[in-house]
Amino acid sequence: MMNPVPPREENPCRPRHYKPDPCGPAPLEGPARQSLDVSHTRLLITAALFCLAFAIICVRLVGVTIFGTSDVPFAHRDPTTRPAHFRADIVDRNGVLLASTLETPSLFADSKQILDAKSAARQLHRVLPDLDEADVAAKLASGKGFIWIKRQLTPQEEVAVNRLGIPGLEFRDEGKRVYPKGNLFAHVVGYTNTDGKGLAGIERGLDQRLRRGGAPIQLSVDTRLQYILHDETEKAVSQFDAIGGMGIIMDVNTGEVLAMVSLPDFDPNQIDKAKPDELFNRITLGDYEMGSVMKIFTVAMALDSHTTTMEGGYDATYPIHIGGFTIHDDHAQRRWLSVPEIFMYSSNIGAAKMATAAGADLQREYLARFGLMKAPQFQLRELAAPLVPAVWRPVNTMTIAFGHGMSVSPLQVATGVSAAVNGGVMHPATLLKQPEGEPVPGKRVIAPETSIDMRKLLRLVVEHGTGSLAKDSGYLIGGKTGTAEKVAGRRYLRHELLSSFVGVFPINNPRYVVLISIDEPHGDKQTHGFATGGWVAAPAVKDTIERMASIVGIQPVDENSPEIRRSLMVDLPLPQGRKLAAN
Amino acid sequence: MIRPGTAFWAAAVIGTGYIMFQVKYQVMHQEAQLAHIDHQIAESREAIRVLKAEWSFLSRPSRLSELSKRYLHLVPIEPAQLGSIDAIPLRDPAADASPPLPAPAPQARSRPRPETQSHARLAQFEIGAE
Numbered sequence: 053m054m055n056p057v058p059p060r061e062e063n064p065c066r067p068r069h070y071k072p073d074p075c076g077p078a079p080l081e082g083p084a085r086q087s088l089d090v091s092h093t094r095l096l097i098t099a100a101l102f103c104l105a106f107a108i109i110c111v112r113l114v115g116v117t118i119f120g121t122s123d124v125p126f127a128h129r130d131p132t133t134r135p136a137h138f139r140a141d142i143v144d145r146n147g148v149l150l151a152s153t154l155e156t157p158s159l160f161a162d163s164k165q166i167l168d169a170k171s172a173a174r175q176l177h178r179v180l181p182d183l184d185e186a187d188v189a190a191k192l193a194s195g196k197g198f199i200w201i202k203r204q205l206t207p208q209e210e211v212a213v214n215r216l217g218i219p220g221l222e223f224r225d226e227g228k229r230v231y232p233k234g235n236l237f238a239h240v241v242g243y244t245n246t247d248g249k250g251l252a253g254i255e256r257g258l259d260q261r262l263r264r265g266g267a268p269i270q271l272s273v274d275t276r277l278q279y280i281l282h283d284e285t286e287k288a289v290s291q292f293d294a295i296g297g298m299g300i301i302m303d304v305n306t307g308e309v310l311a312m313v314s315l316p317d318f319d320p321n322q323i324d325k326a327k328p329d330e331l332f333n334r335i336t337l338g339d340y341e342m343g344s345v346m347k348i349f350t351v352a353m354a355l356d357s358h359t360t361t362m363e364g365g366y367d368a369t370y371p372i373h374i375g376g377f378t379i380h381d382d383h384a385q386r387r388w389l390s391v392p393e394i395f396m397y398s399s400n401i402g403a404a405k406m407a408t409a410a411g412a413d414l415q416r417e418y419l420a421r422f423g424l425m426k427a428p429q430f431q432l433r434e435l436a437a438p439l440v441p442a443v444w445r446p447v448n449t450m451t452i453a454f455g456h457g458m459s460v461s462p463l464q465v466a467t468g469v470s471a472a473v474n475g476g477v478m479h480p481a482t483l484l485k486q487p488e489g490e491p492v493p494g495k496r497v498i499a500p501e502t503s504i505d506m507r508k509l510l511r512l513v514v515e516h517g518t519g520s521l522a523k524d525s526g527y528l529i530g531g532k533t534g535t536a537e538k539v540a541g542r543r544y545l546r547h548e549l550l551s552s553f554v555g556v557f558p559i560n561n562p563r564y565v566v567l568i569s570i571d572e573p574h575g576d577k578q579t580h581g582f583a584t585g586g587w588v589a590a591p592a593v594k595d596t597i598e599r600m601a602s603i604v605g606i607q608p609v610d611e612n613s614p615e616i617r618r619s620l621m622v623d624l625p626l627p628q629g630r631k632l633a634a635n
Numbered sequence: 636m637i638r639p640g641t642a643f644w645a646a647a648v649i650g651t652g653y654i655m656f657q658v659k660y661q662v663m664h665q666e667a668q669l670a671h672i673d674h675q676i677a678e679s680r681e682a683i684r685v686l687k688a689e690w691s692f693l694s695r696p697s698r699l700s701e702l703s704k705r706y707l708h709l710v711p712i713e714p715a716q717l718g719s720i721d722a723i724p725l726r727d728p729a730a731d732a733s734p735p736l737p738a739p740a741p742q743a744r745s746r747p748r749p750e751t752q753s754h755a756r757l758a759q760f761e762i763g764a765e
Contacts, residue, residue, distance in 0.1 A: 149691035155681050232691035279696030526714025598714060608714035 138227050139248055140261070141268035142241055145310075145485045148275045149232055151241050151255070153248075156228035157210045159201040161192055165220030169193040172218045176201065179212035192220075203246055204228045229255075231320040233275065236282055239333040240273055240312050240483065243320035252331065254483065257431045270485045272308035277301055280599045281311040285568055288592040289315050292573030292583060298334040298462050299568040299592075301600070304470035304556070306492045307479030309463075310564070314338075337434040339459035340569070343536030343585070344398045344518075345554050346455030346465075350407050351395050351509060352472045353418035356502040359410040365390035366405040375447045379404050382535070382584075383518065395509045396517035398533060400454040407453030412444045415452065421497040422468035423478060424460050431483040436461045455534060466567045469554050473510065473530075473562040476503040511559045511620045518586040522555060522594040526608035527601050528616065529594060530559030533585035538572070548572050553589035557597050558606060560619055568592045
């Protein structure tokens, strides 16, 4: 599109000294020619470079606009993530929400903007009646630029305050922790303070992880089982006019806690109303002499170490007098008792002799294997270390054999019993859901054969012994009763009991351990005045198991079917020589 | 006189400028929209959280149990009510051999119509709920 250049002669802009060559352009010679060539080359190279640059820009432009590219790093924004200050949710093993953080308006005042502090306070008091009018008036007149009036209002309160239209009152959104299930998981989930710091339960135990936000924490507990256990424990506590109660359901094959109840409990949504007794987690922080429940560990030790056998036995005719104590039996048979009978009639004399025969060292070793000698590893911080005697005298060996003179938490007992019946492998207790299909950490503590014997013995207790109120449920329950007199100072109180029953089901192939303990129950007409574990806790465990069985998918069985009778039969070498079948 | 080349380039400059501003305003508009949608997403998300918490609150086992007692006249299943298919005895061949029972006479007229029945049952529930 260039204009044609006119001949040089006619060019008005030609330099004056220019004289056209008379006979056409003469070829330049010498250095002039050379420098012209060099310039020419340079021009060509530069032009080529520019062309290349424009070509690149063109290609890129076409590429970006027409084909679109993914390699352009746009500022990545993800509106789906929540602000970092939100605590993670807590859910149960089926994803049911147990704790969540909601954005809640909190009311604050810029008191410099408040025109009439008194009238503003009076109006605020009308819509928020729980505020102290004088206190609010003082705050509004304080002259501070930022002062909290009330934290975490309900939506209705927010609307009411907004409607007042008082200048200087403003809202700021804060994260408020809510516990939709209220009391039900009080001791499992725990609670936080207003600033979102975990003060108890999982909120405290896993505070760091929760603060990081992100995916919810999935616990091992099951809301349905928790409700059943809570309900049954509560019923037993109120029926026997007890001061408290506790219950735990554990999966024997994984150590997962499926339910955990400590009564009395509290509503974590209204933590300021909770009493100290209600805040106390009896399951993990309570140390109790569990009584005859501990005979499970004594017998497991004796059988596993071959101190005695299922056919062996000890003379329980006379009480034992040792060091100012007298050890006697509550269900005295006054004769030689075989090992199954000692367990079934819960003979203290027999258990004491059994432990003495094994020796204190073996006793300590097995107690340690069952995790009863030191505080367990657990997700909660409210954890009690067991109380064991500093010096292990012969009398300690005897009393510990039947559950006195040593205090442990119900959590530890449930974990130990799980190991005794699951085939002999100790799985640490956990409140976190274990991934399915993955091997669970565990340590063998007793031989599988010993564990099978323990199942038979536990069934015997329910079939013919002290736990017979847990019979005839349609499910195969095994278990052991325990009734401990509570210690006050240095004395045992005869009428203040801790009555427990630890149930295992189905006993022919254990899957769950259910432990319920009732603190200071009082016998009623229905129990003929008895307040022992067999009368108080065994029916509660039976009812719990009946209600939970269909949820966990265990079918009822005929307790008297021949196969089951045979699989759980125990030969009882009775004096008369007859055999007793435990089914 | 404007030369054609100059005119062309001037037009090109004006054209690209116009298009560029158009694009710019479009981007600004879309960014505003994006911010608005982001805000909506955040609000919806929060609403979902509130609803989830409310659902969890309303489905408290204690409340469900209370409602079930009031409105459904159901009781827990007894273990004796549960069984397996294997437990049902096989058909007795002797029973097959015997002559079949006479077919029951049609009773369609005496039977209440389904709607009436369901209304009656509903009414019963409502009375039961009071």
